[in-house]
Amino acid sequence: MIVLDLGGVLVASDAVMTAVAERLGVSRPALEAVYYGPREAYDLGGADLAYWTAVGAALGATISDGDAAELTAIDATKWADLPAESAEFLAALGDRRTAVLSNAPAHLARTVRTATWSQRFETLVFSAEVGLVKPDPAIYAAADRAYGTTPGECTFFDDKPVNVEAARAHGWDAHVWTGPADALARL
Template sequence: MPRLAAELGVTVAELGPAYWSGRTAFDLGCSAEEYWTGVLAALGRDPEPALLAALSETDSIKWSTLPQVSADLLTHLQGRGVRLGVLSNAPGPLAAAVRAAQWAGGIAHLVFSAEVALAKPDPAIYAHADTVYGTEPGDVVFFDDRVENVEAARAHGWDAHVWAGADAALDILGRSVVT
């Protein structure tokens, strides 16, 4: 958010309401142009094409870049043969950035809200993910940073946990299984 705010010449506090107000529609598949035009309009700015593209790129890079500790966790799990999947509320440009990210190369199944017109915590997205993953609900251990998404995943039958960091994830997964 600080980079986006700086690019727009506003504070993070000013950007926040404009950024989040249309995010659900963006996550469900509206175009980047439509989303960023709405953000700019809320901030009293005109939708200049170069600015729309720059904002979309900055936002996608921000959300698709993993902290090193998370990248290391994925590498560790992949090295132990743990089957990984992604289920993310993500607009189209972010889905493309994740697919292109080096860290996503070893992940067999990537499910993005914009591509299926469903978003967490809608129960249908968890069922859809099971279909894509080839799993039954009891087969999936799921981590998410939002409590409502974890609760919905649990209601679906997944072993779901609020993300508390790589060490906590390893504890939940059982160090004996992944070490």
């Protein structure tokens, strides 16, 4: 089973950060400095409003219910927009079994599940749905249960070394994502 992370592997953060920063009326570096701080609670299933309120507060902005709904939609839509390079990579995998393991809030998980490209994956595991986030060792065990695999059957790619190390400790063949060409060579 080839297991891929979403953010930083299948989808780069560029379009997400640009769109959210524009909506908030802040620079991209200002957004990037605060975007990930409260993200773990959000990825564990936290409320959209709580997350965006925290981001707004860090930027000195007040976030209304309507703002949070709009930001949630932008965030989820951009993270679910598969770039051509990733589509080509997935096509190159042919009929190999594939799955996703991603730290992602509930709205993003729902949006990805409705994206046409996600139908190519046998199983998608999102942190908000299992109440665990990478690099918690329990999320890799939960993913194995969802995939119907044992640790030795999974090859995992993630952009964060800490997540790769945790996957290796679980028994997965795990690699830091450096791009499609390297991943294909490893496979």
